[in-house]
């Protein structure tokens with residue numbers, strides 16, 4: 245469609261006004277943000293608030309979780325959280341659920357230019373099945389590559405492009421503090437029922453994962469007040485230029 249002046253002057257190629265129109269109607273870039281941390285670190289207390297902050301600034305948000313996010317992956321979640329199994333079975337189920345989640349939900353939303361916020365993603369598998377259960381990180385890396393490659397829908401990424409979050413907000417909290425927070429909170433699932441040493445290992449696993457991807461990870465000091473945690477989250481996304489400064493916003 246040419247602008248009014250172009251039509252009158254019958255200009256070909258069209259003028260800058262047309263370029264402006266095409267720029268302004270272009271899809272925003274999809275963003276993929278994951279929330280990570282041990283059980284009880286405080287992720288769920290802020291995830292909806294971040295989604296709302298994006299909506300308030302005109303973005304469409306897909307809020308999702310792992311394991312889960314699709315009908316099939318939610319069935320796999322129920323198995324993972326409640327049925328006894330060995331560490332490799334657990335890891336395979338986590339990646340099977342993730343593949344379905346990527347193909348059915350995450351990639352289509354990113355291709356539509358949405359903001360995808362996921363309560364956990366692959367770092368949880370490295371932390372829980374890797375550091376927590378003692379499963380080899382090398383082998384988890386092979387599964388990661390298989391499950392997260394070849395899913396992108398937009399033209400552009402190379403065939404071997406492996407989907408990862410653009411930013412991971414890592415809620416870092418000592419295992420004993422998380423345990424205190426969860427003590428009265430709810431009936432524990434198979435993971436939440438694990439002893440303190442398990443969560444200490446999982447917390448170390450997250451720290452190790454953060455060391456390997458410093459450009460993606462943002463450490464959130466989750467031992468702070470809810471308000472201070474929220475400020476750290478908003479600062480991280482504002483610093484990236486993904487949100488404008490949010491004066492007086494709160495979780």
Ligand SMILES: Nc1ncnc2c1ncn2[C@@H]1O[C@H](COP(=O)(O)OP(=O)(O)OP(=O)(O)O)[C@@H](O)[C@H]1O
Pocket residue numbers: 281282283284285286287288289290425426429466467468469470471473
């Ligand atoms: N900054 C905070 N200070 C004190 N308590 C908090 C803070 N943030 C959350 N909590 C409380 O800690 C408990 C766990 O929080 P929340 O459910 O958000 O954690 P989570 O990381 O989502 O846990 P899970 O991964 O197990 O679902 C809740 O009772 C919540 O009210």
Ligand SMILES: Cc1cn([C@H]2C[C@H](O)[C@@H](COP(=O)(O)O)O2)c(=O)[nH]c1=O
Pocket residue numbers: 283309310311325338363364365366368369370372373435436
């Ligand atoms: C993605 C993923 C998750 N887990 C564990 C971590 C938690 O204990 C549960 C999910 O419960 P939440 O209340 O939704 O946080 O699952 C895991 O062990 N491996 C994974 O890949």
